[in-house]
Structures are given as C-alpha cells and as structure tokens.
Amino acid sequence: MTTTSSGHHDTLAGAPTRVWTLVGIAVIGVALAVMPLAFGMFDKTPKGAVMIADFKPYMTTARLSGYQFELREINAGVHETDTSVAAYLGGGTSDRFAFQSEYPTFTSFYQQWPAIDSKMTGLMNQVQANLGNYLAVAALPSFKLFPWFFVLPGVLLAVFAIATLVRPARWRRTRWVLVILGVGLVAAPGIFQMFQRAPDGGRMMTAFESIETTQNVQQIQGYFGSMAVGQGAIRLEIVPALERSGLDAAQISARFPAVASLDANWVHILNDMTPMIGAMSDNVPDYQAIASLPPFPLFPWFFALPGVLVIGLALAGGVTRQRPEPSGESGEHPVAVPVNEGVS
Amino acid sequence: MIRRLLSFSVVVSSLALAAGALAFEPANAASSGRHALVGTFKLQPGACVGTSVTGTYFQMIFPGGTVANGKFFDNPDSTCANKAYTLTVPGLRGGLVTGKYQPNPTPAFNAQGGALADSIVQPQSFTAIDFSIATSQKDPQTGLAVPPPAISVKSGKLSGQVEAWSASWNKLYFNQGSPKPNGSSPGLTAPLSGTYNSKTHAFVITWTSQVVGGPFNGFTGLWHLTGTFSSAK
Numbered sequence: 361m362t363t364t365s366s367g368h369h370d371t372l373a374g375a376p377t378r379v380w381t382l383v384g385i386a387v388i389g390v391a392l393a394v395m396p397l398a399f400g401m402f403d404k405t406p407k408g409a410v411m412i413a414d415f416k417p418y419m420t421t422a423r424l425s426g427y428q429f430e431l432r433e434i435n436a437g438v439h440e441t442d443t444s445v446a447a448y449l450g451g452g453t454s455d456r457f458a459f460q461s462e463y464p465t466f467t468s469f470y471q472q473w474p475a476i477d478s479k480m481t482g483l484m485n486q487v488q489a490n491l492g493n494y495l496a497v498a499a500l501p502s503f504k505l506f507p508w509f510f511v512l513p514g515v516l517l518a519v520f521a522i523a524t525l526v527r528p529a530r531w532r533r534t535r536w537v538l539v540i541l542g543v544g545l546v547a548a549p550g551i552f553q554m555f556q557r558a559p560d561g562g563r564m565m566t567a568f569e570s571i572e573t574t575q576n577v578q579q580i581q582g583y584f585g586s587m588a589v590g591q592g593a594i595r596l597e598i599v600p601a602l603e604r605s606g607l608d609a610a611q612i613s614a615r616f617p618a619v620a621s622l623d624a625n626w627v628h629i630l631n632d633m634t635p636m637i638g639a640m641s642d643n644v645p646d647y648q649a650i651a652s653l654p655p656f657p658l659f660p661w662f663f664a665l666p667g668v669l670v671i672g673l674a675l676a677g678g679v680t681r682q683r684p685e686p687s688g689e690s691g692e693h694p695v696a697v698p699v700n701e702g703v704s
Numbered sequence: 705m706i707r708r709l710l711s712f713s714v715v716v717s718s719l720a721l722a723a724g725a726l727a728f729e730p731a732n733a734a735s736s737g738r739h740a741l742v743g744t745f746k747l748q749p750g751a752c753v754g755t756s757v758t759g760t761y762f763q764m765i766f767p768g769g770t771v772a773n774g775k776f777f778d779n780p781d782s783t784c785a786n787k788a789y790t791l792t793v794p795g796l797r798g799g800l801v802t803g804k805y806q807p808n809p810t811p812a813f814n815a816q817g818g819a820l821a822d823s824i825v826q827p828q829s830f831t832a833i834d835f836s837i838a839t840s841q842k843d844p845q846t847g848l849a850v851p852p853p854a855i856s857v858k859s860g861k862l863s864g865q866v867e868a869w870s871a872s873w874n875k876l877y878f879n880q881g882s883p884k885p886n887g888s889s890p891g892l893t894a895p896l897s898g899t900y901n902s903k904t905h906a907f908v909i910t911w912t913s914q915v916v917g918g919p920f921n922g923f924t925g926l927w928h929l930t931g932t933f934s935s936a937k
Contacts (some may be wrong), residue, residue: 465780578767578922585766585777588831591782591789595832627816627832634874638919 370551379525385538387519388666388673390545392514395662396507399653407646408503414639415494417655424488427636430629431481434587437622438473439498441466441594445616449601463597469590476583490567496560500552503650509548510662513541517670531677545667549660562656565647572647577640584637591626599623668694738858740802741900743936745855745907747799747825747929752784760792760825760929767889767922771892771912777923792837793826799931800824800839802853803866807840812872819872832859835873837880839906845877845917846872848885855896855909861897862909869913871925876918880925890914892924905933 396402417423446459460467501509517538524534549555570576599619602612613620654662710841750759764777776788782792797806806823813819816841818834825906827834843850855864882896891914898909909929915921 574922581919581921581923582766584919589778589780592778592787592831596780630831630833630874631817634876636918638876638917638921641921642917651872 369446378528378531378677382521382525384673385670386518386525388523388595388669389514389517389519392510392666393518395510397488401507401510401653404649404653405503405506407649408506411643411646411650412494412498412503414643416498418636418639419487419491419494419498421488421491423632424484424491426632427484428481428488430625430632431477431484433618433622433625434591434629435473435477436618437594438470438590440616440618441598442470444596445602445619449598449605463593465589466593466598469586469593472586473590476586479579480583486571490564493560493564493567496553496557497564497656500554500557500561513545519540530580535674535677539671542667542670542672542674545663545670547667549663554663558659559657565651565656568647569651570584572640572644574644577637577644580637580640584633588630591622595623595626610645658694736858736908738856738863740854740856741862741933741935742803744798744934745800745802745909745929746931747792747794748931749793751791752786752789752791755786757784757786757789758792758930760794760927760931762790762928763788763926764790764920765892765912765924765926769892769924770937771894771924771926774910779830781832790828790830790835792828794931795822795824795826795836797823798934800853800866800929802855803936805839805841805852808838808844808872809905812838812844813875815833817874817876821872830873833874834841835871838870838872839866839868840870841868843868843877843879843881843885844872845879846885850881850885857900857902860899862896862900862907864896866896866911869927878915878918878920878925880915880927881912884913884916890916891922898929900933907931907933 396405446456450456450459460652509572520534520537520541549558599612602616602619603609607615609620724858748759750757750761752758764779765771766775766777770773774788779790780786780787782789795806800806801824806821808819808821812821814834816833820834820837821836821838824837824839827836829835839850839853841849841852850867853864853866853867853868855862855866865881865883867879867883867885869879869881871878871880879885882893884893889895893914894912894913896909896911898907900907907930910924910927912924914924
C-alpha cells in the first residue's frame with residue numbers, strides 16, 4: 361500500500377492512524393446511511409409530511425380563533441336557551457322542571473355541554489398554543505426528504521472513505537471532500553434552523569400526544585354527535601316554540617341574540633369543524649408513526665455530531681508526505697513524515 | 705354465385721354461433737341458479753309509524769357499536785320519533801340502477817355543503833346539511849375505480865356488490881359501499897343481502913359499511929332499501 365513515484369505523494373504505509381481515520385469515517389457514513397432504515401424513516405416520515413400538509417388549512421390564527429369563537433357562540437346559545445328562553449317559554453316563571461320536561465333533548469344536551477365545552481375549548485387552546493411550534497416544523501424541509509438527508513451524505517462519506525482505503529493516493533483530495541461533507545452535515549441543521557425548530561416540533565408532538573389518539577378522536581366524534589342533537593333541539597323545537605309564541609324572526613333575534621346567532625351560523629360551524637375533526641382522525645396513525653421516531657430535538661445532533669466527527673477525523677488524518685527519493689547511492693529509503701495540514 | 709354462397713354461409717354460421725351462445729348462457733345461469741338483476745331497484749320511501757320503520761332508511765352506528773344495539777347517531781332532522789333513522793325518498797331515477805353509474809352532478813354541493821345528487825335518492829337533511837347518494841366510476845373519497853352496482857338473485861336471496869355507493873355531505877364524501885373500493889370489509893362492513901320475490905318483484909336489501917377516514921371514521925352506515933325491481937329489458 362505504498363505509492364512509489366517521485367514528488368509529494370500520500371501513503372498509508374506507516375500511517376495506521378489514517379487507516380483508522382478512514383475506517384472511522386466509513387463507519388460514520390454507513391451509520392448515517394443505515395439510520396433511516398433502522399428507525400423506519402422511509403415509512404414514517406412521509407406520514408409526517410401528510411400530517412403537516414393535512415393540518416395546514418386549520419393551523420392559522422384566523423382559523424383557530426374562528427373555532428374558539430364558534431365554541432363561545434355555541435356556549436352562549438346554550439346558556440341563553442337554558443336561562444332567558446326557558447324563562448320566556450315558561451311564562452316568566454322559574455319552573456325549570458316544566459321546561460326540562462317539555463324539551464328533554466335540549467335538557468340532556470345541556471347537561472352534557474359543560475364537559476363538551478371544557479374538552480373542546482381545552483383542545484383548541486392546546487392547538488392554538490402550539491401554532492408557532494407547528495409553523496416551525498412546517499417550515500422545515502419536507503419530512504419526505506428527511507431519510508435522504510441521512511442516506512446521501514452517509515453513502516458519500518462511506519464511498520469516499522472506502523475508496524481511499526483502497527487507493528490511498530486519493531487521500532489528499534478526498535480528505536477535503538470529507539471535510540466539506542462534514543461541514544455540510546454541521547451546517548445543515550443551522551441552515552434549516554433545526555436547532556430552534558426541532559425542539560418546537562418536539563413540543564408540538566408532546567402537546568398532540570393526548571390529542572392524536574383514537575380514543576380522543578372518538579370522544580370528539582361523540583361530542584360532535586351530541587352538539588348536533590343539541591343544536592337540533594334548539595333549531596327544530598325551541599325556536600319553533602318561540603315562533604308559536606308569537607315572536608317573529610326579528611323579535612327572536614332581538615330578544616335572544618345568542619340563540620338566533622347559533623341557529624343562523626350552525627351550518628357554517630359544521631362546515632368549519634367537521635373537516636378539522638376529519639383531519640384529526642385521519643392523522644392519528646400519521647402522528648403515531650412520527651411519534652415513534654427519536655425525539656425531534658435530537659435530530660439536529662444526528663447531523664451535527666457526525667459532521668464534527670468527520671471533520672475532526674479528516675483533519676487529524678493529516679497528510680503524510682514522502683521525501684523525494686534520494687538520487688544518490690546512499691540506499692536510503694523514503695521516510696514517511698506526517699504533516700497535519702489544516703490543523704496548524 | 706360463389707360470393708353469394710359465401711355470404712350465406714357466413715350469415716348462417718353467425719346465426720348458429722349466436723344461437724349457441726344464447727343457448728349456453730341460460731344453461732350457465734341455470735346451472736348456478738343465479739341471475740343478475742339488471743335494471744332499477746325502485747325505492748319505497750321510508751316512513752315511520754310509531755316506533756316501527758318501513759321503506760328505505762339509513763342508520764349510522766358509533767365506533768364500537770353493534771348493528772343490533774347501536775349506539776346509533778341521532779339525526780335531529782329525522783322525521784321519526786326515533787332519530788336514529790334517517791328516511792330516504794326516491795330520486796329522479798326512482799332508485800338504484802344496477803349495471804350503470806349514477807354519478808354526482810357538477811357541482812356536487814351547494815354553497816352550504818348540501819349534497820345535490822338526486823338520481824338515487826332525494827337529498828335529505830342530516831344535522832342541518834343535506835346528504836345524498838351517488839355511484840360513480842371513480843369513488844370520490846378514495847379515488848379508486850369501482851364497478852357499477854351489481855345485484856343477483858338465487859332462490860329468492862339477493863347478493864352482490866355496491867362498492868360505488870357513496871354518500872356526500874358537507875362537501876365531503878364517504879364511501880358506503882360493500883365491499884369497500886379496495887375489496888376489503890373493515891369493521892362492521894357486511895355484504896349486501898336481501899330477498900327478492902320474482903312474482904311481485906318486491907325486494908329488501910341491507911348492507912353495512914364502515915366509514916374509513918374523515919370526520920366519521922369508524923362509524924358504520926346501515927342501509928336498508930325496499931321497493932320493487934324494474935328490469936332494464
């Protein structure tokens with residue numbers, strides 16, 4: 361494994377350190393290339409991309425604030441029905457029992473409403489609090505590409521390192537390629553702001569842990585059914601009762617604005633909320649796939665640490681120059697002299 | 705003369721082949737005892753009398769429920785005392801046509817998200833928004849190609865597939881076919897079954913289909929169709 365020609369030539373002979381350097385870099389390369397397979401990234405990260413894309417229409421300040429407004433609108437309508445409408449339909453008496461027995465469907469819903477409201481409002485608060493975290497994750501390159509961010513540099517590192525082990529003469533040039541690849545690995549998380557965004561993503565994943573479960577989605581589906589029934593009772597029983605009492609639409613709107621507002625906006629609320637429930641439901645498996653990956657905050661380090669190691673190894677490997685062969689008859693043999701270029 | 709003879713022989717051969725084919729077809733059908741009902745399954749409108757329900761209707765079972773005991777989703781717009789039943793009214797074609805598609809119109813929804821398909825059934829209100837049914841070559845929820853509905857009868861028992869049966873509501877589509885467009889039968893999805901009276905042409909068809917994906921993921925639609933069959937011939 362000795363290059364024997366005149367001039368400055370690299371050699372591995374007498375430089376076992378460099379062999380280990382290249383072996384080390386090859387191992388890092390192989391580890392990077394294999395990592396996506398080991399973590400099932402090729403299967404899981406596309407699901408993450410789907411989840412991020414599916415949530416996109418809903419993850420805006422306007423849309424999330426809209427959901428909060430709609431929940432408040434339902435809450436106001438329900439409470440107004442239970443108080444002033446009940447009093448009005450009861451002839452001004454405080455006989456709630458008569459109202460409850462006259463409108464059992466609404467009464468049943470009213471009893472369920474505090475739990476529904478608490479759950480739905482809490483959910484929306486949680487989602488809204490993570491809007492910034494979501495946007496940080498969404499600003500990262502597509503999750504679909506993530507496995508390739510490991511595979512491509514890993515393969516390159518392994519190929520260059522192994523090729524140089526086979527043909528040591530390539531070391532001088534390869535060394536700098538390896539350094540550049542290492543710098544690329546270190547720089548990538550910085551360029552993509554992964555050190556800020558990945559922990560944000562981690563926080564989002566933690567917050568969504570209790571949201572993106574089949575059990576939670578089914579509970580919300582159940583609440584949705586209850587809300588539909590409760591609103592149906594207001595729309596189809598209570599408002600008609602108000603009309604039968606002699607109030608026209610304008611008077612109902614003036615006397616019971618929250619009820620009128622809920623009645624008028626119910627279809628819009630359904631238009632708004634139903635697809636969001638669909639997105640939540642559809643992405644339970646996607647979330648769980650992503651959640652089974654290593655924690656988000658570690659990801660920048662999966663690039664940076666191998667990058668630092670590669671740079672360090674490539675530089676520490678140095679360049680071993682051979683002195684020119686003596687032209688005389690002294691019979692001296694070439695002497696390998698390690699030169700740590702780039703280090704000092 | 706030769707040309708005439710040739711032409712004659714070709715015609716005779718073709719007729720003989722056709723006759724043979726015709727003779728063979730019933731023999732096959734007879735051997736299996738099953739024959740396809742190609743035409744329109746004209747629907748009887750749903751109706752509620754007290755607690756009993758007749759005609760054509762639809763129910764939706766919550767995830768984890770059973771066909772026998774529910775829990776059923778209550779549609780406040782149902783005209784039944786038991787809101788678990790959503791009644792349907794025949795559409796412009798009178799009902800389900802087998803061997804052909806009855807696709808969604810364009811647009812398929814109004815501005816409020818109400819479904820506009822009106823060939824199989826008339827749009828019916830479901831929690832304040834109209835839903836309807838269509839059968840399309842490409843299932844609008846999954847995007848998969850599906851065959852037109854096919855139903856056959858053997859000894860008065862109906863079987864077949866309605867993969868293309870798709871409910872539309874709130875600008876969303878829910879495949880409600882059996883089997884599902886990929887041929888699977890998840891959850892409570894059960895094949896189409898029913899009875900057919902060849903004299904009166906009266907039929908009863910039922911099947912169940914689990915919703916896969918979307919806001920009603922995991923719910924199961926229970927379809928009950930009754931009426932009379934009108935052959936396409």
